[in-house]
Amino acid sequence: MNAQAPHIPVMLADVLAVLQPKDGGVYVDGTFGAGGYTSAILGSADCAVLAIDRDPNAILRGRELQSKFGERLTLVEGCFGDMARLVRELGHATVDGVVLDIGVSSMQIDEAERGFSFQKDGPLDMRMSGAGLSAADVVNTFDEHDLARIIAVYGEEKRARAVARAIVAARETAHFERTLALADTVARVVGRRPQDRIHPATRTFQALRIFVNDELGELARGLSGAEEMLHEGGRLAVVTFHSLEDRIVKRFLTARTGRAARASRYMPERSEVAPSFREIAHKALKASEAEAEENPRARSAKLRAAERTSAPALPLDLAALGMARMPALMEGRA
CATH class of the missing domain: 1.10.150.170 (Putative methyltransferase TM0872, insert domain)
Incomplete structure (x- = not known):
């Protein structure tokens, strides 16, 4: 049996470079999985991580990691789309960083x-x-x-x-x-x-x-929750693996960094909304060739990141994220 971790966190070094964990900080890993990002964040600074996962098996597996890091790691069974509520229930008004690794994990596929x-x-x-x-x-x-x-x-x-x-x-x-x-x-x-x-x-x-x-709805709610919870200077890092997810993240950040308003000088003038995020990287980052060779899951990965400003969070607009026709499909869900 392979003794290696069943899930290799994708673009880990890039995610850490974005988040810049600091002593005393509080970070949210909204897609805990096997704990790769959480472990790296906790290992890079004397900080705390609130680790969320809807999969009860992931929470159970995380107990071993919790025994290593003690009170610095809090495991939360729930959906990252409910991040704002979950984080507040844990007594935190704001956080320093949020990381999301969207989609199904290799562990879930292997089972x-x-x-x-x-x-x-x-x-x-x-x-x-x-x-x-x-x-x-x-x-x-x-x-x-x-x-x-x-x-x-x-x-x-x-x-x-x-x-x-x-x-x-x-x-x-x-x-x-x-x-x-x-x-x-x-x-x-x-x-x-x-x-x-x-x-x-x-x-x-x-x-x-x-x-x-409801993965895309969850992603939209999670992005909105991160916007609500991050304080000024807080960092958001989102790793996606296919175009549906990446388009939603791109549109979300385009609207909230002000790029949508300045997309064309030929567009009519309109009232400006203060950007709630500032760009860290204008384009999505991709895994290195070496990482993609070592970890096939990284080949399609894209990392988008931004830093929170002091401006108020904007309302979640599914139509602006290209999801206007998607909620109708959810009517059949019980």
Whole structure:
């Protein structure tokens, strides 16, 4: 059995360079996972970390790390979208930094019983918290139109309609209960050419996972929560792994650093809103070639970062983040 950590934190050095942990500071790791960022932050300064994760298994695994760092580490089972409330309930009015590593962890994918993988047979679940609608509930009960929209919007699958049609037809014979049964159905529709780098079921599984866990809504609420909790000079670092997530982060920071208002000198003048963040880096940072070679998960990673100003936090506007059509899909969620 591999004795190494099951999850390697991506762009760790870059994240630490952004956060600049300091003695006496309080930092939020909104996606605790295996604790890679948390451990590095606590190891780089005499500070405290509030580590949030909706996965109860991650919280249980974190107990060992907590025994190492003592009261400097506080583990919180919950959603990082509720960050502002959770942090205040712990007695903190503001924090010095927030780090978010968006998406599913390699540990969750490797655990077949969690149902995230299309390469390992397991129950068709995909729920990070273990509560609410499962992926099986979605594929077995949603109508063809809604399935197609979910797969198209959240998976960016070009053959979403055909995939949805095949799922609905197949479940007439037997409900989908296992991951490989669904993966095989999708693969027969999408097909695979020799030059394709990804499995034909990748986008459909991504779409179901994002929908089941409301990942993009969670990201939007988490960004807004970080804006609310960070004091002036506090730092935000967000690592994303696909375009849907990165676009939301980019639009959020573009609006809040004032770049949207100065995007074009030909735009009509309008009342300026004081930027709530200032840029740390104008463009997203990417992992080095060496890191990408060592850790394949880093190949698609992007890090966006910003520093909080003294301006008031702005209201969360889903339409401005390109999410106007996404909430409608959530109406089917129980």
